[in-house]
Amino acid sequence: MTTETAGVDREVTAAFDTVKRRSANAAGRRRIVTCLVIVACYVLVALFGPMLRKYDPVQTFTQDRLMPPGSTTSQGLALLGTDQVGQDILSQMMLGARVSITVGAGTLLLAGLIGVTVGLVAGYRGGWVDAALMRLADIQLSFPSILLAILIAAVVGPSVVNVIVVLAITNWVTFARVTRGQVLTVKNREYVDAARTLGAGHLHLALRTIFPSCVAPILVVATVELGHVILAEASLSFLGLGVPTDVPSWGSTIANGRDYLGDAWWISTLPGIALAALVLTCGLLGDAMRDRYDPKLRSL
Template identity: 55%
Template sequence: MNDVNVKTVISNESEFIPSFKKQINWKIVLLSLPVLLFVLTAIFGPMIIDFNPVNTDTANRVLPPGSKIGDEISWLGTDQLGQDVLAQIIHGARISLSVAVATVLIGGGIGVVLGLLSGYFGGWVDAVIMRIADIQLSFPTILLAILIAGVLGPSVTNVIITLSITRWVTFARVVRSATLTAKNKDFVDSARVVGASHLRILTKYILPVCLSPLLVVVTVQIGLVIISEASLSFLGLGTPPDNASWGLLISLGRDYISTAWWISVMPGIALAILVVCVGFLGDTLRDESDPYLNN
């Protein structure tokens, strides 16, 4: 038996491997549009609207949305330092999305590797990894993040490290579950018979089975990471003041909520829209990839 035979067995297991419907799901398309808009804003926005966190303009402080400053219009008003709120939100989108993507890549990568090893080898490897995961899950995620961030100090890099440490468990448990189900399937047994190495089996035959549930987890975790980063920044444990994070903007504007509500409300609305759209997108992808719901 060779790889051709193994692929034949895999094709017979198509009902096991989750797959997305071939027709267009307009709900996914509609939910993806706001997310794509935020991504494009984070990438190209700072190239269009300049923002310097050091510069202040006290003559134009706490101006309401739509105020005219010289020949330009401040569409979302200015803050207590005279800085444009829209420019801060655009730059804050870059920080929030960068932290979310980096956290998912680092924490998710660690979780995927540990989940594969835990589910495939079992025994003491599974026991050690899962007991560490259980111990970490016994602590509330946000409290653990506050503890780690308090030790490391405020910076974008430290926020990524903190959130990666708190998020790998979710990826590991999802991948472990998928691996436990897949490792005894016929196509994996066929790969063992032809002498495939453990690394080849894990990467070529088991990892593809984990991709659909991983896609859903990644989508959901991006929203949760954005909230966690905003929470840490709001508490002064996230990004430093020279980085316009959404959580930091909300925190700095809370003392002016009665007189200049737009300072906190505008970044809060941007945060809510992105997180809600990402959350609904994750739920839709989960429903779309579930073979039982599709039947």
């Protein structure tokens, strides 16, 4: 009876653990979907908001300056108020979302291309190639990324393209290290040896056999880095080193309202809330995707 009871207890415990893991997995999927919906709303607002909102975000209307949210101006209803020169905050936030998401997407594409290529070559070739590329990555990691971005941005000047290039230079290392680690994990597995035995060349092995196993970790890193990149772009624009001053940005809008926090809190507060919500959502999405693609959960 004791052996039978112990066996039943083990089965019940195993079944309970399976149900618990599946429940956690389902909760993780719901978190991913929720975060993706929020990010999609930001993207839709960035794409179509400036076209639907007829209020010119860069034209000044001094007669409408510092009007609180919900006020009626000479150009119509200002749902989120106006700034110190009469520009509509909602229109600036919509166009600023377009700039931030464009910079984020462009930076991830460029940084991902550089980092994945470096990580794939380093992990696959090994030896002195791996050592040289990783020492280069270590040298860059020795500099704080935001200070390096400020230094480069101050040299090349404010521009959307320059911001993308600057942030890509400071963020490729993460993609390279993650890709290299994954390549080192899978390059000696049986299916890679089988493809090598069948006569597959180095390019085929790297791109068609090994690289597909790196996609999931790269997507997780890209999701997390999206929030960091958007925050970095806002920081550079806040300092006047990001996009040009005639292009609305969340960072520049927040900077413009810092002298009016007592009288016109909405100028800095509302873009700050939108920026914080997007960065937090990207962080939660990255965390949920990491849990979802954890090897311990793939078997469920």
